[in-house]
Amino acid sequence: MKIDLHVHSKYSTRPSQWVLQKLGCPESFTDPAQVYKIAKERGMSLVTITDHNSISGALEIAHLPGTFVGMEATSYFPEDNCKVHVLVYNIDERRYEDIQKARPNVFDLVEYLQKEGIVHVLAHPLYSVNDRLTVQHFEKMLLLFKNFELNGARDEWQNQILRTILDGLAPEIIAELADRHGIEPRFPEPWKKNLVAGSDDHSSLNVARNFTQVAGAGGLDEFFAGVLNGGSRTHGKASTPLTLSHNLYGIAYQFYKHRFDLDRHLQWDRLLRFLDRILHGKVDQEPGMLSKLYYYWNYRKKPKTGGKAGSIQQVLRREGHKLLADDPKLMKLVGGRNGSGVELEQKWFEFVNQISNRVLLHFGDHLMGHLSGGNIFNIFSTIGSAGTLYSMLAPYFVSFSLFAKDRQLTKRIAARFGRVGGVRTDVSQARIAHFTDTFYEVNGVALTLQQQLQLARKTGKEYSVITCDVKEHDEQAGVCNFTPIATYELPEYPEQKLFSPPFLEILNYCFENQFTHINTATPGPIGLAALGAAKILKLPISGTYHTSLPQYARYLTKDYLIEDLMWKYVVWYYDQLKVVYVPSKSTGDELISKGISPQKIRVIPRGIDIERFHPSRKDPEFIRKYVEPDRIKLLYVGRISKEKNLHLLAEVFRTLATRMDNLSLILAGDGPYMEGMKKELKGLPCIFTGYLKGEPLARLYASCDLFVFPSTTDTFGNVVLEAQASGIPVVVTDLGGPQENVIQGKTGIVVRGDDGTALLEGLNGLIRNPLRLREMGKAARKYMEDRSFEQAFDETWEMYQGRFPEVQADEPPVFAEAV
Numbered sequence: 001m002k003i004d005l006h007v008h009s010k011y012s013t014r015p016s017q018w019v020l021q022k023l024g025c026p027e028s029f030t031d032p033a034q035v036y037k038i039a040k041e042r043g044m045s046l047v048t049i050t051d052h053n054s055i056s057g058a059l060e061i062a063h064l065p066g067t068f069v070g071m072e073a074t075s076y077f078p079e080d081n082c083k084v085h086v087l088v089y090n091i092d093e094r095r096y097e098d099i100q101k102a103r104p105n106v107f108d109l110v111e112y113l114q115k116e117g118i119v120h121v122l123a124h125p126l127y128s129v130n131d132r133l134t135v136q137h138f139e140k141m142l143l144l145f146k147n148f149e150l151n152g153a154r155d156e157w158q159n160q161i162l163r164t165i166l167d168g169l170a171p172e173i174i175a176e177l178a179d180r181h182g183i184e185p186r187f188p189e190p191w192k193k194n195l196v197a198g199s200d201d202h203s204s205l206n207v208a209r210n211f212t213q214v215a216g217a218g219g220l221d222e223f224f225a226g227v228l229n230g231g232s233r234t235h236g237k238a239s240t241p242l243t244l245s246h247n248l249y250g251i252a253y254q255f256y257k258h259r260f261d262l263d264r265h266l267q268w269d270r271l272l273r274f275l276d277r278i279l280h281g282k283v284d285q286e287p288g289m290l291s292k293l294y295y296y297w298n299y300r301k302k303p304k305t306g307g308k309a310g311s312i313q314q315v316l317r318r319e320g321h322k323l324l325a326d327d328p329k330l331m332k333l334v335g336g337r338n339g340s341g342v343e344l345e346q347k348w349f350e351f352v353n354q355i356s357n358r359v360l361l362h363f364g365d366h367l368m369g370h371l372s373g374g375n376i377f378n379i380f381s382t383i384g385s386a387g388t389l390y391s392m393l394a395p396y397f398v399s400f401s402l403f404a405k406d407r408q409l410t411k412r413i414a415a416r417f418g419r420v421g422g423v424r425t426d427v428s429q430a431r432i433a434h435f436t437d438t439f440y441e442v443n444g445v446a447l448t449l450q451q452q453l454q455l456a457r458k459t460g461k462e463y464s465v466i467t468c469d470v471k472e473h474d475e476q477a478g479v480c481n482f483t484p485i486a487t488y489e490l491p492e493y494p495e496q497k498l499f500s501p502p503f504l505e506i507l508n509y510c511f512e513n514q515f516t517h518i519n520t521a522t523p524g525p526i527g528l529a530a531l532g533a534a535k536i537l538k539l540p541i542s543g544t545y546h547t548s549l550p551q552y553a554r555y556l557t558k559d560y561l562i563e564d565l566m567w568k569y570v571v572w573y574y575d576q577l578k579v580v581y582v583p584s585k586s587t588g589d590e591l592i593s594k595g596i597s598p599q600k601i602r603v604i605p606r607g608i609d610i611e612r613f614h615p616s617r618k619d620p621e622f623i624r625k626y627v628e629p630d631r632i633k634l635l636y637v638g639r640i641s642k643e644k645n646l647h648l649l650a651e652v653f654r655t656l657a658t659r660m661d662n663l664s665l666i667l668a669g670d671g672p673y674m675e676g677m678k679k680e681l682k683g684l685p686c687i688f689t690g691y692l693k694g695e696p697l698a699r700l701y702a703s704c705d706l707f708v709f710p711s712t713t714d715t716f717g718n719v720v721l722e723a724q725a726s727g728i729p730v731v732v733t734d735l736g737g738p739q740e741n742v743i744q745g746k747t748g749i750v751v752r753g754d755d756g757t758a759l760l761e762g763l764n765g766l767i768r769n770p771l772r773l774r775e776m777g778k779a780a781r782k783y784m785e786d787r788s789f790e791q792a793f794d795e796t797w798e799m800y801q802g803r804f805p806e807v808q809a810d811e812p813p814v815f816a817e818a819v
Contacts, residue, residue, distance in 0.1 A: 083129035608722060645711055
């Protein structure tokens with residue numbers, strides 16, 4: 001016999017999800033007769049309905065063959081009102097009234113059910129109904145209940161942990177719990193538990209998706225005898241946030257369909273037919289010719305007005321019809337070929353994801369248009385309209401948030417029983433997701449991330465990089481590159497693009513990979529996605545401040561107001577994080593001066609590949625293809641751009657070249673100032689190598705005499721470490737982080753920033769003292785030998801894991817704040 005032991009009808013009227021409360025619709029909108037029909041069609045031997053504190057739904061189908069009365073009773077621990085749900089079966093109206101009287105106190109309820117011999121099961125044991133469930137409550141429930149449910153609406157991982165814990169119970173564990181809580185189990189062999197399964201369906205979409213089977217049972221009494229004797233088997237498909245979201249959308253759609261009598265529009269509207277089939281599970285007749293002509297005229301031939309944003313409802317409707325017309329897979333649903341429940345929830349996710357991406361692209365284009373045109377008041381209108389999209393996506397945010405909250409509780413319970421009973425739960429390993437928008441770029445941050453990823457793979461650490469880039473890249477273990485919704489170019493900085501990431505896809509990816517920590521290396525769009533995912537999934541989030549964005553903004557726009565606005569945004573963003581990692585003390589001091597709490601700031605260790613960058617890489621034959629080896633070689637490595645103060649370096653070198661006839665400047669890198677700098681230095685001994693990496697770059701470092709880095713906007717300057725490890729001294733400025741990687745007067749010198757005279761005098765003094773250069777180079781190498789990348793990574797990993805408290809549950813999710 002097969003029975004879905006947990007299913008709801010329209011008599012479950014009080015929704016626990018705030019999104020349904022806001023809509024004013026019931027927790028379920030399914031007619032009892034429909035539950036019966038679907039359950040029978042899907043092979044259930046008997047049918048029951050277990051509405052919350054009601055048997056009205058079960059009584060409504062009681063006259064039908066193969067039914068019995070059930071309910072889901074809400075009860076409470078008297079000491080703190082922690083809610084628990086108890087499934088009770090095969091009761092009559094008299095017993096229902098008795099249960100209603102006993103259920104306010106879970107101890108009274110259990111005593112009554114045991115006294116009357118009523119079969120009862122603890123529903124979704126690891127789900128905190130009103131956010132009050134603790135490890136101690138779960139321990140008490142082990143003493144109160146013999147039968148436990150593997151719930152079809154909950155996380156499959158959660159159900160697996162529950163099964164593992166129950167299988168690992170032993171007499172001594174139960175005895176220890178009974179002594180601690182003062183509860184004596186009133187059933188035999190309390191360490192042996194029975195398991196049942198039910199769908200916990202509220203929308204009619206997943207009736208009988210999960211069920212309990214007892215082999216050889218010929219009737220209800222034999223079925224429950226099999227359950228109580230440990231002879232039941234559970235079956236079903238795993239539930240995910242996509243399942244719960246699909247149900248929430250289904251309940252809301254069914255509510256509105258009834259309220260506004262949408263049936264009368266189904267034959268004319270393809271989008272409505274799609275919604276009806278994917279959110280109500282109905283398959284109707286194919287539309288007639290008039291309906292097809294109506295659709296063809298309105299959505300294929302009718303010209304659309306261009307240039308106007310329209311309301312979000314108009315945009316959603318228009319984009320929905322376009323998507324149905326463009327996607328053959330979705331059209332199959334409209335054509336009546338419905339898939340399984342898992343297929344439907346996946347297709348619905350894809351549909352909502354694509355629609356939300358299209359709408360975000362629509363409003364993003366308008367927002368960028370208003371920004372470039374200076375239409376400030378229109379910007380707020382656009383943002384307000386886009387905010388409506390948050391409401392439309394709320395079921396996904398709610399679902400992921402609930403599943404994440406359950407996982408946190410489950411991990412605490414699993415950890416408790418891993419210590420008590422030797423149960424293997426494997427929930428303690430850190431899994432870190434690092435969000436970045438520069439993984440594929442040519443800079444020190446990207447190089448560091450790539451090295452960290454390699455070391456993580458080598459040492460068996462669970463470390464993943466999440467990025468967003470429009471270009472296709474070769475697959476790399478541990479890297480997930482999402483295709484952006486849209487790409488925006490900055491007029492003042494065309495080489496730097498903003499990629500708008502697909503948030504729902506990222507959220508689902510983070511949940512499926514069970515990350516325990518998130519680190520964000522950018523406050524840009526991908527950083528906002530990281531912040532949103534962390535808020536919804538209740539994950540601790542830290543961030544790394546790599547780039548002096550406000551200074552960049554001022555440098556590029558020549559506008560101090562823009563710099564001030566950028567500072568306000570940067571402070572807001574990093575203030576949302578639990579920990580802020582900075583590459584240097586000066587950077588940390590700057591953030592503190594702008595309002596970031598000093599308690600959040602950590603200076604992150606940075607290392608260097610001291611084997612690759614080594615004085616032994618010096619190679620006269622290699623350098624000869626650029627310049628004669630006997631010349632004095634001044635080197636710069638990095639982005640060729642004005643914000644690195646390279647125009648100042650060009651002026652200084654022009655002066656130096658007139659004083660010394662054996663001096664050459666080598667620039668390794670690429671960037672927007674390349675052609676301009678070539679023109680400024682035309683006719684002078686200046687060599688542009690282009691971008692170098694690996695062995696050629698290591699040889700170049702070691703074969704030069706002095707490294708110069710005039711930037712004032714860098715927070716760290718990885719190239720400064722590479723140069724010193726290669727045995728050459730460095731010249732940096734007193735603005736930014738690179739100065740902290742130099743021992744003044746020993747491994748290099750620090751000059752005043754944005755000061756051409758100071759840079760000229762510093763370089764001139766060192767170049768004219770070859771002996772001092774050589775001594776500084778030796779000291780620089782020795783200084784770097786204690787800064788290996790492996791040591792820095794181990795320290796960084798410990799910091800990334802964090803020791804800050806778990807994020808607490810929020811109702812509703814606070815993703816709107818991140819937006």
